[in-house]
Amino acid sequence: MSQNTVAEPRLANLQVLDATLRDLAASDPAIRVLTADSRISGKLEPFAREFPDRVVELGIAEQNLVGVAAGLASCGMKPFVISPACFLTARSLEQIKVDVGYGGNAVRLIGISAGISYGALGASHHSIADYAALRAMPGIPVVAPADNCEAEAAIRLAAATDGPMYVRFGKRALACVHGPASEPVAVERATRLRTGGDVGIIATGETVGIALGAAEALARDGVEATVVSMPMVRPLDTTTLFDVARRVRGLIVAEEHSVHGGLGEACAAALMTEGVPVRFRALGIPDEPIVNGPQLDVLAHYGIGADRLAALAGELLG
Missing domain, CATH: 3.40.50.920 (Rossmann fold)
Known part of the structure; x- marks a missing residue:
C-alpha cells in the first residue's frame, strides 16, 4: 500500500492494519507481530502467510504478550502487539506501565474490537476506559483512527516512532471521512x-x-x-x-x-x-x-x- 492510500473506500480498519503491516515488513526486517490468540480476529492471516517467521503467538496471556514485546523492543525489534482492547489495556496494564512506559520500550500496542465493538458480549468485552488508563501514563500517545486513511497513517507513524504508542481499532467497515486531498492524512494533528x-x-x-x-x-x-x-x-x-x-x-x-x-x-x-x-x-x-x-x-x-x-x-x- 502506498502512503496514505487504501485499496477500497470502505474496509474494516483491521484489514488496513494487515495490509499496512505487510507493506512495512517487506522492507523492514525488524517488524514483528505478536498476538494473544487474536490472529484471526485481528484479520492477520495474510500477514502470517506472507511472514510466518515474524509472528509470535502467546495465547490468551496478555501480560506475557506485553512483556515479551518489551523484551523484543529492547533488542532492536519493532513489535506490534495485537489483542482485544478490553484485555490488552486492562489485564496487562501493569506491564504497559512498567515494561513499556517506564522501561521506555517502543512497543506498538494495537487494541482491536475497541469501544463497544463487541456489542452484545457486554461490559466484560467493552473497552471504554482505555483512553483514561493510558492517558494517565507518561509517554504513551493514544490514537483512534476514524477511517481507513487515518488507520494507515497511524500504523505508519507507530512504525516510524522510536517509542510506544497505543492505536485503537473497531470492527466495522468504515466509510472514508477524508475526501481527495492535496496532502497526505496525518494523525498527529486534527x-x-x-x-x-x-x-x-x-x-x-x-x-x-x-x-x-x-x-x-x-x-x-x-x-x-x-x-x-x-x-x-x-x-x-x-x-x-x-x-x-x-x-x-x-x-x-x-x-x-x-x-x-x-x-x-x-x-x-x-x-x-x-x-x-x-x-x-x-x-x-x-x-x-x-x-x-x-x-x-x-x-x-x-x-x-x-x-x-x-x-x-x-x-x-x-
Missing part, C-alpha cells in the same frame, strides 16, 4: 472535515462519521457546523481545539468512551486552562452500568447518533 460558524463537533475514532451525519442534519435546519476529526487523543492538538472553540457559539466533543478520562475531559481541561469561553458538552458513555446490544444501537442509546447529536447541538445553541 483535521477539519467541515467548516461552519454555529457549532463545533470534535470527534475521534468511529464517532467521526456520526458527527458528519449530525452536521448534515443541522445544515438542513440552517445550522452550520464545523466537524473535526481528532485522532490523536493524547497528546492533544490544542492549536486546532482553541481555534475552533473561538470561532463557534457552542462546542461538542463526541467519543466512544466513558465520559470520565477521555477526549471530552481532555478538551474541557485544556479550554479552561487556556481561558477559552465557549458553551461546551462532552458526549460519551455515562457513569452507569452499560447496556448491551449492537454497537450503533448502544451508542444511539447514549445520544451518540447523528439525530441525537444534532438535537444536542440545537439545545446547546438555544
Whole structure:
C-alpha cells in the first residue's frame, strides 16, 4: 500500500492494519507481530502467510504478550502487539506501565474490537476506559483512527516512532471521512472535515462519521457546523481545539468512551486552562452500568447518533 492510500473506500480498519503491516515488513526486517490468540480476529492471516517467521503467538496471556514485546523492543525489534482492547489495556496494564512506559520500550500496542465493538458480549468485552488508563501514563500517545486513511497513517507513524504508542481499532467497515486531498492524512494533528460558524463537533475514532451525519442534519435546519476529526487523543492538538472553540457559539466533543478520562475531559481541561469561553458538552458513555446490544444501537442509546447529536447541538445553541 502506498502512503496514505487504501485499496477500497470502505474496509474494516483491521484489514488496513494487515495490509499496512505487510507493506512495512517487506522492507523492514525488524517488524514483528505478536498476538494473544487474536490472529484471526485481528484479520492477520495474510500477514502470517506472507511472514510466518515474524509472528509470535502467546495465547490468551496478555501480560506475557506485553512483556515479551518489551523484551523484543529492547533488542532492536519493532513489535506490534495485537489483542482485544478490553484485555490488552486492562489485564496487562501493569506491564504497559512498567515494561513499556517506564522501561521506555517502543512497543506498538494495537487494541482491536475497541469501544463497544463487541456489542452484545457486554461490559466484560467493552473497552471504554482505555483512553483514561493510558492517558494517565507518561509517554504513551493514544490514537483512534476514524477511517481507513487515518488507520494507515497511524500504523505508519507507530512504525516510524522510536517509542510506544497505543492505536485503537473497531470492527466495522468504515466509510472514508477524508475526501481527495492535496496532502497526505496525518494523525498527529486534527483535521477539519467541515467548516461552519454555529457549532463545533470534535470527534475521534468511529464517532467521526456520526458527527458528519449530525452536521448534515443541522445544515438542513440552517445550522452550520464545523466537524473535526481528532485522532490523536493524547497528546492533544490544542492549536486546532482553541481555534475552533473561538470561532463557534457552542462546542461538542463526541467519543466512544466513558465520559470520565477521555477526549471530552481532555478538551474541557485544556479550554479552561487556556481561558477559552465557549458553551461546551462532552458526549460519551455515562457513569452507569452499560447496556448491551449492537454497537450503533448502544451508542444511539447514549445520544451518540447523528439525530441525537444534532438535537444536542440545537439545545446547546438555544
